[in-house]
Amino acid sequence: MQGLTQYPAMMVPAMQAELMHTVTGAGRDMKSVFDPFAGSGTTLVESMRLGLNYTGYDINPLAVLFCKTKAGPFHTRRLEKAIRVVLEKAKADRGRKVEADFPGLKKWFSPLAITELSRIRRAVREVDHKWCRRVLWTGLAETVRLTSNSRTSTFKLHIRSKEDLDSRIVSPLETFHEVMRGISDRLGEEAEKLKAADRISENGHYRGNVTIRLRNSTEPDPKGDEHDLLVTSPPYGDNTTTVPYGQYSFLPLQWIDLEDIDEQAGTECIQSAYYIDGQSLGGCRNNAARRMDDMLEISPSLKKTLHKLEKLPSDRKNRVAAFVHDLDASLGAIVPSLRQHGYMIWTIGNRRVGGKPVPTDKILKELLEAKGIRWVTKLERKIPSKRMATRNSIASTMRREAILVFRKT
Template sequence: MEELGIVDDQLVKEFDKLPADFWDFKNEDTKELTHSIHNYPAVMVYPISRNIISIVKKYQNIESLLDPFMGSGTVLLEGILANIEKVYGNDLNPLAHRISKAKTTLIGDEIVQYRDKLVFDLEKEYEKYDKILNMVTGYVDEAGYDITAKVLDKGNWGENAPGILNEYLVKMNCEIKIPNIKNLGFWFVPKCILELQIIKSIIAEIDNDDIKDYFMLCFSETTRLASNRRNGEFKMYRMTPEKVKKYNPNVKKIFLQILDANVEKMNSFRNRVGYKNNSIVSLSLDDATKLVSIPENSIDLVITSPPYGDSRTTVAYGQFSRVSLQWCDYEKLSYKEIIDIDKKLMGGTSYKKGFSYDLPSEVLKKALDEILEDDNNLERAGDVYSFYRDLSQVLDTVTKKCRKNSYQFWVVGNRTVKHVKLPTDEILVELGKTKGLKHITTLGRTISNKVMPSENSPTNEAGKKVKTMNKELIVIFRKET
């Protein structure tokens, strides 16, 4: 294989030529093709990776691309569109894995017939179960269950919805079975649960695995949108009891809208790539600190956006995915395994009893000392240390997977903890120096379309909110040795 040339100056010149707001992509349609087939937190809009790939490709022959934190697979799809031979994606969250797989697996035009059959079967089932669907809310109410109860009391609807509904279905001589999903009633009203199970059962019968997975993802998105969660938030908060009482989502309509939009998206993906995906896409569900299935010294380009911080105090990817993972039975995870996903993500290891600082970053050390100045802040300092300790390991692992002279693009956000700024871009540069990485440059961008909490509480005190994270930085490295 030909060696990769050093093209630092050419790249910097290219970046310097661009207007200051080039990387913002304020007015861009970021939903084309199979991008956005399913919601996901903190998606990195595709024009970022599209432009990085096209600029680097002018100067280097890129045969392999890696995103160790693929999330919804945005970077991977761009790799396919750029005809990169080997595209590697990784994420510890099984939902991210499913979305990325569905987004990057090309399906032929038979998808349209499968869609038509699904809609036909669905209408038939809705007709067949019309009475059962119409009577269920009254049944649960008359049996004395409070579907709005806040606490998950024993014997209450929140915890016992599957049992209560299965009893009802037996009484009605109906063969539908509600799966034993923990806290199902807390998140769904009775009729919604029955409808979701009807839709899921039809999808489960589909005889083409790629299409089944694609449609199951439409179902996954439906479970989230039809649940009792508060609108427009990635953290799982339930609606007020008053709203739950009146809530009557049109589940079939929600599902059919998602289904049709996504069939359209697959059709446009197929039209764009000309009926053939030239890339070999390899996805793994590994910890980014390990990446065992990715060969060493094999990657030509890395584009990635790691989390901004630990899941507890920034974006809870696991919590966002919980309802989908339970309903779709992805990877057959137990409830405990699903609940524990956030703890396995970056910064999940707890150091609240203390840590001995061992990372090669003076900037981070200074920030941690400031957080620690206040006696009570050991726990927050521990969280911060835990996150950067993982980031350092990921950088190490990713660099081992890369070829000499390959470039890495890290899109990061700087946050504030206890009023102390954490300049992740500078920390990353310091860490990179000890791993054989040359810092080429750092580009800035203003976030406009990334769906993120625009405010958080760096003090972790209720009511105290500080605006944060409307800038992102793209740190660029080259592997020198």
């Protein structure tokens, strides 16, 4: 379902699918997949195509919304009707009540955009089917991205130039119409595929179990489910210097009913554009470098990297230290949830900080080995430049990604 949602996803679906096929084909007892950094749901979609149970966590409500949209139930005819009704109601709505309220509203949206987004939001709220509402919120998120005053060439919030804003006329209602057509087509195609493979029932419900939760994966999982396979792609570094997923989600989340996403979704995520990024891996840099003693013993690659960063401004070293610290905390929470002899497939990007390479793949390997996880193999690929927003600074700091396979023994 590539292209259904615009969320910066690193992993390449085709390659991921092939690996999942190989690993699950090798052992017939592979039934459940876990993705602690679910993003927009690449692993979810592949798991459903393979008929596997799936559990996915993400700290970002927008990612959780996108995953829940892709999980169904695929009531596609009902969805088509809901889209029609929402468009009719929103177009007929003459109300001027503004449905979002945050400092900066008038900076990030034109008066026309505020009025039309409010009309769409009112109409979506009246839809009584939860999955249909989630799909419509997904479309509204994309509409916000395309019609706000922030540039679409970067994941960061960055206001368009004055000339651009003066000459720009965008109608959220027209954009939403177009966006929903695309989303509905893609969901319809996916439902057909899943139906043909007997993965969903006649009424569109997936035959396996899918659990998607808004959760911080560095926290121990009290449920501790025993998963057979982990397939994930964590952030490639702290969000501020790689992909600011939180900033990217800030404007769309202002227009979406958070209770439709997850019962844990609180309003703190829409109070600051930096809140989600601050909670994500490496988001809190306080004293990180000083809390690393144990990890430096475990990971010679980390020790070498921090040593190389010593002469640079201290925030460079602190950023790397904070990220690795949180990554290790997440491993402490994730490893127990994988069953004995289960496999892990990690897609990792090595980046540069202050011009120095950070070998995240080697660091991950050393951290996992210290937790009794055996390294099996590594595949490498170049990141095609079109998959990165080229005007984003990460394009010059990350050019390769590695897929690492491990086994719990």
